[in-house]
Amino acid sequence: MRIGLIGCRGIPNYYGGFEQFAEYLSVGLVEAGHEVVVYNSHTHPYQESEYKGVEIRHIYDPENRIGTAGQFVYDFLSIRDSRKQNFDIILQLGYTSSTVFSWYFPKNAVLITNMDGLEWSRSKYSKKVQKFLQYAESLGVRHSDHLIADSLGIQEYLKSKYGAESTYIPYGAHVVKNFDEQALGEFNLEKYQYNMLIARLEPENNIEMILEGIAASSVQIPFLVVGKHETSFGEYLKGKFSDSRIRFVGAVYDMEKLNTLRGFSNLYFHGHSVGGTNPSLLEAMASNALICANDNKFNSTILEEDAFYFSSSKDVTKFAESIRKEDYGTFLANNVKKIETIYTWPNIVDSYEELFKGLLANK
Missing domain, CATH: 3.40.50.2000 (Glycogen Phosphorylase B;)
Structure with missing residues (x-):
């Protein structure tokens, strides 16, 4: 499969949860024999075109100059680039600034969205922004070919609010064996x-x-x-x-x-x-x-x-x-x-690979 990951700031992780997830998943899928592309902000500290076999596509990201609006520019340009990549699968990480462009995703790829958390409920956002995020969430549910919930709570929420089915796949971690006491x-x-x-x-x-x-x-x-x-x-x-x-x-x-x-x-x-x-x-x-x-x-x-x-x-x-x-x-x-x-990265990668294969077979 040729797989694209859109919606994070890039790999290797220098930022947070989605970036950590994108790093482990993309490398794991490459090790399983698939072609994987991760979209990186052009401001990302890692400027190489490849990371452990994963192709990196650096996309213009003006967030550091114009603020939050830059996220929409970055996501739009990433989606535009994806139209030229002949992806079998596109995994969209979150919905806050990308689902408004759902109409622009390539039609020949299976679009899967990891719905993240209840972004619209974050108290740091104004009422107007919270309302927009609820709208963006609904677009993600409506226009995705399949949804992924990273917690059982999110899976229950998607079912109760939208009547939407989703696949539960959590994040993973590696058990730490050695600690540097120094x-x-x-x-x-x-x-x-x-x-x-x-x-x-x-x-x-x-x-x-x-x-x-x-x-x-x-x-x-x-x-x-x-x-x-x-x-x-x-x-x-x-x-x-x-x-x-x-x-x-x-x-x-x-x-x-x-x-x-x-x-x-x-x-x-x-x-x-x-x-x-x-x-x-x-x-x-x-x-x-x-x-x-x-x-x-x-x-x-x-x-x-x-x-x-x-x-x-x-x-x-x-x-x-x-x-x-x-x-x-x-x-x-x-x-x-x-x-x-349960929450081991090989299991998580296997779950995503199995889901991708199944959705592609039923396309």
Whole structure:
């Protein structure tokens, strides 16, 4: 098969969940013998034309100059290029700025859309933008040949709201076998003597709630906030929480360092609330982190009984003051087993390949 991936900023991953997913899926499909093209923003740090056998097509992306409108330009130009590529399959990652151009996709390719999370419900968006995103979501459902849901919660939502069938395929992760304990020195940390979170600093990730709970606690160990904080909300959080225990360390893209931070933390807080299966949650499980997650179905369907759940800052305070990682080895072992048996990248790649083949055969 000749397969195109549209809708991410590009590979290798320097940004987030979809990019991480695109990297592992595209490389896996190439290893399975398929031709794969990933569309990259022309501003992406990786400027080569190939990555581990995956063809990279660099497309003009003016987002850094004109803001959000640049995403629409980038997606339109990517779709325009796809019309010349003779793809069998096009996998569209998300719908926020691409489904308005659904009419422009090549008609000879099977168009599959990974519907991501409930983007329209993100509190950072105005009512007008939220309404547009609901419209874009409906276009993705209407014009795609097939839908993929990365969580059971999203699958249920698509069925109940649109009556739309979808295939559930989650993200994957690799179990971390080795940790670089020396990396802790870079952050002036000691094993199991700190708590942390990793997230984009956005309201719907409940970072403010988590930090309120930490600030109100009697716990004296450091709390790491890993994520880009040079944003308006990041500045707000830094201004509100001028607490010496709370350290805003910025974004970290080195996976070995991230795995080490997660693996040697005491408690790992996961506040995401509006997405599907969040990749960073699986990576935390794979890194042997003891997880305290926001209490919602997207998180609970993955973690099940092997985590703690918070819905208020008081919950955060209680957990921070009472939980020690050494007491919950069963939680850790169960979550690692889930990665090894369910959320493993070879399984995910195989599921996509099987789906693509089936849809192409029935075309």
